[in-house]
Amino acid sequence: xxxxxxxxxGPQTTGHAWDGDLQEYNNPIPNWWLYAFYISVASxxxxxFIYPAWPIGGSFTKGFNTITYVNDKGITKTxxxxxxxxxxxxxxxxxxxxxxxxxxxANTPFEQITKDPELNSxxxxxGKQIFSDNCAPCHQQGGAGKIxxxxxxxxxxxxxxGHFANIQQTITGGRHGYMPPFAEVLTDTQVSxxxxxxxxxxxxxVNPASAQAGDVLFHSETAACYYCHGANAxxxxxxxxANLTDKIWLWANVPGADTIAGKEEAVKxxxxxxxxxxxxxxxxxxxxxxxxxxLAVYVHELGGGK
Amino acid sequence: xxxxxxxxxxLYEKRIPVVTRSVKGRFRNLKSAILLLAxxxxxxxxxxxxxxxxxxxQAVMFDMDGRRFFIFNLVVYPQNVFWLALLLxxxxxxxxxxxxxxxxxFCGYFCFQTLWTDLFIWVEHLIQGERPARLRLxxxxxxxxxxxxxxxxxxxxxxxxxxxxxxxxxxxxxxPDLLHRFFIGHAAYAAYVGVIGLTLTTYLAAGFMREQxxxxxxxxxxxxxxxxxxxxxxxAYDVRRGEGDxxxxxxxxxxxxxxxxxxxxxxxxxxxxxxxxVCPAGIDIRDGLQYRCISCGLCIDACNNIMDSMGxxxxxxxxxxxxxxxxxxxxxxxxxxxxxKLLGYVLAIVGMSAGLIYSINQRTDFEHSVQQIRQPLFVVxxxxxxxxRYQIRLTNKSDRDVQYRITAKDLPSxxxxxxxxxxxxxxxxxxxxxxxxxxxxxxxxxKYEHFEFVIQSLNNPTDRAVEAASFYSEKAE
Numbered sequence: 001x002x003x004x005x006x007x008x009x010g011p012q013t014t015g016h017a018w019d020g021d022l023q024e025y026n027n028p029i030p031n032w033w034l035y036a037f038y039i040s041v042a043s044x045x046x047x048x049f050i051y052p053a054w055p056i057g058g059s060f061t062k063g064f065n066t067i068t069y070v071n072d073k074g075i076t077k078t079x080x081x082x083x084x085x086x087x088x089x090x091x092x093x094x095x096x097x098x099x100x101x102x103x104x105x106a107n108t109p110f111e112q113i114t115k116d117p118e119l120n121s122x123x124x125x126x127g128k129q130i131f132s133d134n135c136a137p138c139h140q141q142g143g144a145g146k147i148x149x150x151x152x153x154x155x156x157x158x159x160x161x162g163h164f165a166n167i168q169q170t171i172t173g174g175r176h177g178y179m180p181p182f183a184e185v186l187t188d189t190q191v192s193x194x195x196x197x198x199x200x201x202x203x204x205x206v207n208p209a210s211a212q213a214g215d216v217l218f219h220s221e222t223a224a225c226y227y228c229h230g231a232n233a234x235x236x237x238x239x240x241x242a243n244l245t246d247k248i249w250l251w252a253n254v255p256g257a258d259t260i261a262g263k264e265e266a267v268k269x270x271x272x273x274x275x276x277x278x279x280x281x282x283x284x285x286x287x288x289x290x291x292x293x294x295l296a297v298y299v300h301e302l303g304g305g306k
Numbered sequence: 307x308x309x310x311x312x313x314x315x316x317l318y319e320k321r322i323p324v325v326t327r328s329v330k331g332r333f334r335n336l337k338s339a340i341l342l343l344a345x346x347x348x349x350x351x352x353x354x355x356x357x358x359x360x361x362x363x364q365a366v367m368f369d370m371d372g373r374r375f376f377i378f379n380l381v382v383y384p385q386n387v388f389w390l391a392l393l394l395x396x397x398x399x400x401x402x403x404x405x406x407x408x409x410x411x412f413c414g415y416f417c418f419q420t421l422w423t424d425l426f427i428w429v430e431h432l433i434q435g436e437r438p439a440r441l442r443l444x445x446x447x448x449x450x451x452x453x454x455x456x457x458x459x460x461x462x463x464x465x466x467x468x469x470x471x472x473x474x475x476x477x478x479x480x481x482p483d484l485l486h487r488f489f490i491g492h493a494a495y496a497a498y499v500g501v502i503g504l505t506l507t508t509y510l511a512a513g514f515m516r517e518q519x520x521x522x523x524x525x526x527x528x529x530x531x532x533x534x535x536x537x538x539x540x541x542a543y544d545v546r547r548g549e550g551d552x553x554x555x556x557x558x559x560x561x562x563x564x565x566x567x568x569x570x571x572x573x574x575x576x577x578x579x580x581x582x583x584v585c586p587a588g589i590d591i592r593d594g595l596q597y598r599c600i601s602c603g604l605c606i607d608a609c610n611n612i613m614d615s616m617g618x619x620x621x622x623x624x625x626x627x628x629x630x631x632x633x634x635x636x637x638x639x640x641x642x643x644x645x646x647k648l649l650g651y652v653l654a655i656v657g658m659s660a661g662l663i664y665s666i667n668q669r670t671d672f673e674h675s676v677q678q679i680r681q682p683l684f685v686v687x688x689x690x691x692x693x694x695r696y697q698i699r700l701t702n703k704s705d706r707d708v709q710y711r712i713t714a715k716d717l718p719s720x721x722x723x724x725x726x727x728x729x730x731x732x733x734x735x736x737x738x739x740x741x742x743x744x745x746x747x748x749x750x751x752x753k754y755e756h757f758e759f760v761i762q763s764l765n766n767p768t769d770r771a772v773e774a775a776s777f778y779s780e781k782a783e
Binding site for chain 1: 681
């Protein structure tokens with residue numbers, strides 16, 4: 001490198017030189033940046049003391065910050081700060097905020113709740129949440145139900161009764177629907193006749209002669225359907241037997257079949273094989289009485305109750 | 307061996323403190339008047355009582371918990387966020403308009419940074435004295451006098467900054483109560499964070515950063531210069547008059563006489579430097595229009611005072627437009643508002659303001675929404691009738707309890723079922739959900755596919771809302 005090429009302006013170097021003229025620039029970062037870095041370091045150290053931070057073998061430093069919450073058994077606990085306890089503490093706050101409303105729901109008769117706009121609004125919004133968390137897996141979101149699986153709660157048909165108290169009882173104690181299979185007792189013709197009769201009750205055009213025969217069979221001791229479904233086939237809510245005269249189907253997917261034969265087949269299936277699946281679990285151990293009461297009002301409103 | 311080592315190129319230049327001289331004059335008075343007005347509004351407004359039914363009796367309050375803003379008699383709900391958007395648009399266009407017309411008037415007279423810096427400089431002046439005394443104080447070693455003077459300045463700054471932050475917080479709660487709770491340690495966490503944050507930022511921005519905020523931080527300052535036209539008024543130094551042919555020169559001996567100066571080819575500028583000393587941005591306006599200039603006019607006052615004392619005509623530094631300054635025979639400075647751009651801005655301001663006023667006047671005292679329940683879309687009832695359900699949410703925004711009646715238009719009688727809620731009373735500021743169901747015979751559904759809900763306040767006949775709704779049913783075979 002010739003002396004002529006020597007730069008007259010340029011950056012500061014560290015003073016190190018290799019191979020005669022190979023140098024290292026010294027470009028320090030701005031001071032504000034440096035101070036921000038120092039502050040970050042200091043904050044980190046403070047953080048280590050306050051919050052759980054360092055793993056030590058099978059344990060860790062817990063920090064001196066504590067948090068207090070009430071667990072689901074009602075015991076007040078104080079522990080080192082952690083996000084799980086924070087969630088519990090925040091849940092406690094939310095529960096406390098809802099508490100006055102729940103108390104009011106618990107202390108108000110059913111009919112009065114639906115007359116009080118603000119209480120009713122609380123039921124609609126809180127009920128929707130409880131329903132989504134607990135009931136929607138079977139009864140579907142919004143209570144629409146599914147034929148052959150779980151009853152639709154938004155219509156006006158109630159197997160076990162649609163009064164507030166009925167619904168409350170259903171949720172509290174659960175239900176178990178049962179219908180015996182008739183495949184071994186009745187002939188195929190008899191099953192067809194019964195199916196036609198049941199369809200005719202819902203004003204579906206079937207062979208009148210077959211339906212007539214079914215009518216007789218229905219009320220005879222051979223099939224003895226009237227034991228459970230009643231002489232007028234309107235069902236009995238005390239045992240949860242279905243009303244066969246309305247247009248609502250729970251187990252036989254009659255609306256889903258396009259042909260009369262298909263509809264018949266759906267009903268015949270139920271008569272032949274019976275049912276042992278209308279199982280609604282009991283909720284008294286999973287939900288509080290207040291929650292169940294609120295849910296009963298919510299479900300009552302879904303279907304307009306009865 | 308250290309060949310090639312030279313002066314480092316600095317990436318970061320240390321701030322040279324701007325120690326401003328105080329000045330008297332028209333623009334200083336204008337600035338002081340605006341400062342007084344703005345401070346009065348800001349610091350007094352949270353303490354202005356206002357009679358109100360259901361909430362704190364404070365004229366302006368931003369009630370975060372209740373999710374509503376009280377601005378005198380106007381209550382603003384989140385649904386009215388559109389007003390805020392419109393207000394921001396209007397403010398922006400007013401800024402564009404003013405900047406095109408008279409330059410950075412916002413920066414020089416109205417900006418918080420300018421106002422607070424101005425006050426802080428005034429405090430400095432009050433305690434430490436005029437510019438030469440302050441410069442002397444800056445240079446002198448630390449002794450009792452310097453500690454007391456600098457210390458008390460900072461103490462007062464901190465108090466002002468604290469009260470600035472405190473006042474801001476007072477807009478978010480009932481002031482007397484919030485102030486009390488703040489000092490006994492019972493205020494919300496956010497209040498302490500807010501006060502500490504604003505105290506520090508005010509103290510730093512107005513006490514230390516000052517013109518650096520305008521030069522490096524503020525985005526307004528950056529884009530306001532874009533709106534300048536040749537016709538825009540700006541603080542300008544009349545170079546032709548000030549420098550003459552042979553430049554500025556101090557008035558010594560015979561050069562004090564204006565005629566002599568002119569004859570010798572010198573201009574009116576006596577190079578006293580007052581315009582530089584009074585500038586809060588620390589610039590020399592004689593270098594021409596520059597981005598750091600906040601257009602506050604203090605240099606005009608300073609120069610006019612000098613011109614007066616010299617017996618020269620005023621206006622060597624003045625508000626004038628580039629076009630006029632460049633004209634062969636400059637006219638007296640004038641505000642040139644007859645420009646298409648400005649008229650467009652006026653049109654926009656008038657249009658949007660009218661829209662905002664109309665919208666505020668048209669507000670109903672309640673908010674409503676009608677939502678069709680879509681899980682399921684419709685239900686076939688045991689009788690074969692079809693039912694649709696709707697959720698109607700009513701929010702009473704007025705300051706008293708109101709009873710509403712919900713009815714349906716274009717539906718057969720008896721089709722609408724509201725349970726117990728045909729007439730529903732909603733408390734002031736509360737919301738209520740009403741479940742409505744509509745029941746139709748299968749053969750009616752086609753006829754009543756569309757209908758309307760009518761929500762009518764029973765207390766106020768003009769408060770009425772009509773909401774279209776539709777009815778779903780099975781597809782036609």
